[in-house]
Amino acid sequence: MAVKVLKPGLATTVQDLGRPGYYHIGIPLSGGMDRHALVAANLLVGNDAGAAVLEAVFMGPELEFTEDATVAVTGAELPPKLDGEPRETWTSFRVKRGQILSFDFLKQGARGYIAVAGGIDVPVVLGSRSTYALGALGGFKGRKLDAGDELPIGSAAATGKDGRTVARDLRGQPAGMPTELRAMPGLYWHRITEAAGNGFFSDTWKVAPEADRIGYRFKGGKPLEFVPREPPFGAGSDPSNITDACYPYGSIQVPGGTEPIVLHRDAVSGGGYFMVGTVIAADMDLIGQLQPNTPVKFVKVDMNQALAVRKSRSELLGKLHNALA
């Protein structure tokens, strides 16, 4: 069984829950940017939570099915159409051999997850089927999809049921604007003045159009003012430079003190920019659903708050598993 790619969309990639364990040697986590939605798509079609799916950003692909299949689309409101007929997001549906799955314009969010019962059966590389396009690793030939590609589909454990759906409160997507991203001040917090630190958390930032799987860039807040210093050995003369260090997933670097970049699933693992803090793990899925120009505020939290939110996020995932068991 295979799915033929008639049109690839903007940057559609094969993703699963990622490739942890190699970041220290420069290979990023990769995997879906909204992992909650990715898991939901898999559970809807009867796959294991971490089966490989397609992540379509801003624009859906056009796919032809060579066999009957069960499909679900979650994450962004990227409305699916089967032979031109509308289908619901967050709901499984049957596809007959020869039918074509396409998508309407993106209505909300940024990334849609397209799961097919049986999973996208590309080779496992370093423990994952996720695509790391910058390193030409994993996924379908290490790259985003092109027209003419044929994606192998695994054999489904059981015939997927259609019409299964995910209740709104289990989708993990809080409503309301501006979106709040909770962050903890980091090791380099002392490098900026108190006024700059306050400004960072009180300003409204907007998602820059450059934002992608590597990092989400934000614009529109006040430039950060640095505390004067003698540059330490190995750091450049720009006040935002540090002696090279590890970059955590979620860390917020601010090159030149002007535009914060939150490192995401395909990020570089180290470098010489100071990091103002780190977005908490529980809010990283949210970033994956931000469109360009969306207003965002960073909200300061401490470790206890971060751990409490992480716990409730993981409980939400547990409820999702129970609901779709």
Place this chain on the structure above:
Amino acid sequence: MATQQIFSPLPGIFYRKPAPDKPFYKNDGDVVAESDTIGLIEVMKSFNEVKAGAAGKIVRFLAENEDAVMAGQPIAEIDV
């Protein structure tokens, strides 16, 4: 004569010209062929051409150069 809208396929920044120092692709009143490019959408470090999609005459642009646009937003109207 019917009027047809051209929609942005993507969210991002809309440009009416191929480069800052170049003229607009098309102006209000210009005749367009189906495959003519009428603008670019910048998103994720890529510039994506927007085609007219139908032959006709551009009635008017509905988005300005460098406007932030949403997917599905009408950016021009053409008489077809």
